[in-house]
Amino acid sequence: MxxxxxxxxxxxxxxxxxxxxxxxxxxxxxxxxxxxxxxxxxxxxxxGMAFIEKPVCHRLGTPFAYDVGEETWSPRAIASPPVFDRLRSVAFYEGSAQRLVLAFKFGGRRELARPMGKWMSNAGQEFLGPDCLIVPVPLHWGRLISRRFNQAGALAQVIAKECGGSYEPDILKRQKRTRRQVGLSAKERQKNVRSAFSVDKTRLDRLEGRHVVLIDDVITTGSTIAACTKTLLGGGAASVDILTFALADPSQSDAGGEIHP
Ligand SMILES: [Zn+2]
Structure with missing residues (x-):
């Protein structure tokens, strides 16, 4: 509305x-x-916003307690490098950030796309630019009908406009409707999203050799992001960075290893 x-x-x-x-x-x-x-x-x-501020892990975007220099990897990223290049988020998924995500996604507050997208553009400025393909995590069409809009798509549109990149909502497809990830074990989550995504074969030439920034509102378990990244790289993308509004704190859940291959 x-x-x-x-x-x-x-x-x-x-x-x-x-x-x-x-x-x-x-x-x-x-x-x-x-x-x-x-x-x-x-x-x-x-x-009440748990903003994620620099210094952060170069790969996972998780904050360091003190400055350890540019492009430093956290022990978790070194132990198990993620499938994507870099992940950046505005805030941890708690307090005000969680309330904003829920109001945006389920409360009909679509106007939040603009301020949330602008915050995200700021958080991802080290990899956003006019050469990027800005790709939202797709919703299955069944869920799209019940929710009436793809929140990741609305954010991606704002971000593409801010950085001058190309908004590409049709490259990545969700070919099967997956169960909700929350509450599933790590193994169940990976199985749930395996082969859930595909690249539109008619758009392979747009993807070939390009730098993709994948957009979602919140990263909770990370399995979806990992599956999307693998699909995009398999479809010819040169690199994939991830930009989300909120990040579930890995220390508060068992999501830690989930964004890894
Ligand atoms: Zn307030």
């Missing part, structure tokens, strides 16, 4: 914007408290 503010934002400027703000006060994206700026969080919700 597009808010009244969203509909009027393109025509509002100067005095009109002032009048609009008086009529429709700016609200926190997360909790609806009044705030001073557009696309912002109130101090309470800002404090």
């Amino acid at each position: 597009i808010s009244i503010r969203e509909q009027l934002s393109s025509v509002s400027s100067g005095a009109l914007k002032g009048a609009l703000n008086a009529l429709l006060p700016l609200r926190c994206l997360c909790c609806d408290r009044r705030v001073g700026s557009d696309d912002g969080l109130c101090p309470v919700c800002w404090h």
Whole structure:
């Protein structure tokens, strides 16, 4: 659903914007408290965002407690290198970030794509650029009908616009509807997504030798991301980086080894 503010934002400027703000006060994206700026969080919700900040592991994007220099790999990445090149996320999947993801995905708050996509563009700036193919993790058509939109696609559109890359929602296909990953064991998760994805054969020439940035709202178990990456590399992509809004903390779950081959 597009808010009244969203509909009027393109025509509002100067005095009109002032009048609009008086009529429709700016609200926190997360909790609806009044705030001073557009696309912002109130101090309470800002404090509730577990932002992932540098220094981070060059491969897995997980934070280091202290600066260990550029392009350093965490012990987990060294022990078992992931199938993708780099993973970056805005925040851990808890507190305000979790509330935003749930409101966006299940609460009909589609207007959150813009601020969430902008945060993601910032988090992925080291690998985003005009040469990238921006590919969303696809939903199975059955789930697309019940949810009515692909949240990863909405974020990917914003990110492609921000970095000048090419939005490619049709290269990667989900050919079977998978069970929800949460609650399954590591082995069950891998089996669940194995051969779930394929590359559209008519678009192989677009993928050949290209740098792909794969987009999803949240990485929970990592099995889906690993399966998508393998499919894209198998289809001819030169490299795959991952950009998500939220990252489930591996220390809080058994997701640790899941993003590995
Ligand atoms: Zn708030």
